[in-house]
Amino acid sequence: MGIITRDYFKKGTHNSVSDDSGQKYKRSDMRLTWDNKLVGVDEYEPKQPQLTIRPRSDRPAVTNQTRTEDTPTAMELPAFDPSGGV
Numbered sequence: 001m002g003i004i005t006r007d008y009f010k011k012g013t014h015n016s017v018s019d020d021s022g023q024k025y026k027r028s029d030m031r032l033t034w035d036n037k038l039v040g041v042d043e044y045e046p047k048q049p050q051l052t053i054r055p056r057s058d059r060p061a062v063t064n065q066t067r068t069e070d071t072p073t074a075m076e077l078p079a080f081d082p083s084g085g086v
Helices: none
Strands: 015-017 024-026 030-032 038-040
Touching: none
Parallel strands: none
Antiparallel strands: 015 024, 030 038
């Protein structure tokens, strides 16, 4: 495992170059990261948990609010009288 200092034969694998450091590794000693980089097993770092935080929905502060006083919801205006109030 690790960096190849000189080429050697290993059946079923080939030499490959790391995307991060540019070092040469055997392909069987490399891993694919979460952002699709091919790196050596000693350079591999897992995805940080802070990157996958999902926000929770905000609940209202007051639930089932009821009125305690009998107050009008709108300002009451006098009714329109077209005869001039006679």
